[in-house]
Amino acid sequence: MIKYPNGSKRQYNTIRTTTSNRGMTLEKEINVTNDYYLEQDVAVIHKKPTPVSIVKVDYPARNKAKIVEAYFKVPSTTDYNGIYRGRYIDFEAKECASLTAFPIKSIHAHQIKHLKDVKRHGAITFIIIRFTKLDETYYIDASEMIDYIDTCNRSSIPYTWFVEHGTLIPYNYVKPVDYISVINQRYPKGE
Numbered sequence: 233m234i235k236y237p238n239g240s241k242r243q244y245n246t247i248r249t250t251t252s253n254r255g256m257t258l259e260k261e262i263n264v265t266n267d268y269y270l271e272q273d274v275a276v277i278h279k280k281p282t283p284v285s286i287v288k289v290d291y292p293a294r295n296k297a298k299i300v301e302a303y304f305k306v307p308s309t310t311d312y313n314g315i316y317r318g319r320y321i322d323f324e325a326k327e328c329a330s331l332t333a334f335p336i337k338s339i340h341a342h343q344i345k346h347l348k349d350v351k352r353h354g355a356i357t358f359i360i361i362r363f364t365k366l367d368e369t370y371y372i373d374a375s376e377m378i379d380y381i382d383t384c385n386r387s388s389i390p391y392t393w394f395v396e397h398g399t400l401i402p403y404n405y406v407k408p409v410d411y412i413s414v415i416n417q418r419y420p421k422g423e
Contacts, residue, residue, distance in 0.1 A: 258327050258362045258369070261408035262312065268407050269316075275412060277314030277321060309346040316412060317421065320355040322347065323374070323411075327362045333388035334361055336381055344381070347374040356415060360401070361394060370398035371414040 259279070269275040288301035310324040324343055328334045339359070351357040357374035376397055380389060399414045 258325055258360070258409070259311070262325055262360070262411075265407045265409045265411070266312070266314075269412060275314060275316035275321070277312055277316070279312055280308065280310070282308045310343055316356070316415065319419070320350065320353075321357075321415075322350045322355050323358045323360060325360040325362075327364050329364050330388075331363070331365050331391065333390050334363075334394070335388045336384075337387070339377075339381070344378055348378060351375060356419060358411070358414075360409065360411060361398070363391060363394075366391075367403075369401045369403075369409060370394045371401055371411055372398045373418070 263279060266275075266277045266279075269277060284302045286299055286302045288299075290298045290300045292298070310322050312325065313320070313322045315321065324339065324347070326334070326338050328338070347357045347359075351374060359372045359374055359377055360369060361372060362369040372394065377389070380393065380397075399417070401409055401411060401414060404410055
């Protein structure tokens, strides 16, 4: 409940029911959440830049330089990494427009290899999947999802699998994708 100086009151629901009301993509919402974590000294998590090689730049004026041709240098690893409570965190975030399944081709082989590698060295690894039409965002332990991908003989992962094996991340205005709350459930202090 917010009370305004003129005496009016307005009730806010922290869990939204449609993505159209949010006005942000998953990446933007994770960045807002990460900024909150950083400002509150909870964790230091950043989006990794994608390595690109600039080939051609158009200079119509010195202050109006425009990149017109660029290529990816190497395949990138995952979207985000950082540290929380002394543990390295590494994760990928994906949006899915399907109501029934997440296409496995959305996660690339080099990303799966990277997640396996950093997990083997003690990192907390996970994947955040948003089903945009359902307005549901899930935290999935990377090992569980990779094991499923390695054994399923399918081209997609059913939505029901995410419901059964993932943790739903409720929307919150201040921390739109509060994945640290899920980490706290899965990795109590000291583990």
